[in-house]
Amino acid sequence: AQSVSQHNHHVILSEAASLELGCNYSYGGTVNLFWYVQYPGQHLQLLLKYFSGDPLVKGIKGFEAEFIKSKFSFNLRKPSVQWSDTAEYFCAVIRTGGFKTIFGAGTRLFVKA
């Protein structure tokens, strides 16, 4: 069965620090990958997605993620975080052509001003 593992449940950073959130998935076939963000008290919003092509994808608000197929990973990065990036981040995977998205447990990021 597909699964998604997010290694860090809680991350605390100071403003301007660099961010990398880990995500690994288990599925041997072709997948589409997503990162969603949930700001406090709000619904999930799509941050970025990978379907095919360039494994380095860029999303909104300066976020990017790199798909490394050999490692089954899709880590989220941002060079310099801001206080407003405080949120919970979810990695998600769906088998290409499939219809059920599997979500990771989420990583709560707190950025100190």
Place this chain on the structure above:
Amino acid sequence: DADVTQTPRNRITKTGKRIMLECSQTKGHDRMYWYRQDPGLGLRLIYYSFDVKDINKGEISDGYSVSRQAQAKFSLSLESAIPNQTALYFCATSDSTRDFHGYTFGSGTRLTVV
């Protein structure tokens, strides 16, 4: 107006009561989903519907039922609420006529069962 609207936003109910959570969308999407979010567990799929006549159980459907009243409306019911159903519930939509590009989520319903 929001693309995906959930009502109520917050609800406290007693054990054993029946409660319905409602979801409506203006996206024109054919697929609708109900997810439950619990701390440390992420989102888990309760039910999903590909059209009005196609409803399917997700991974944690026990204790829940759904109704797809129209393409734009998808309701989730707890027939007899229990405390471990206390959670944040999200409705989501997607469009099968286009390549999947992620879900559109509603704002969520925070349900507390006491």
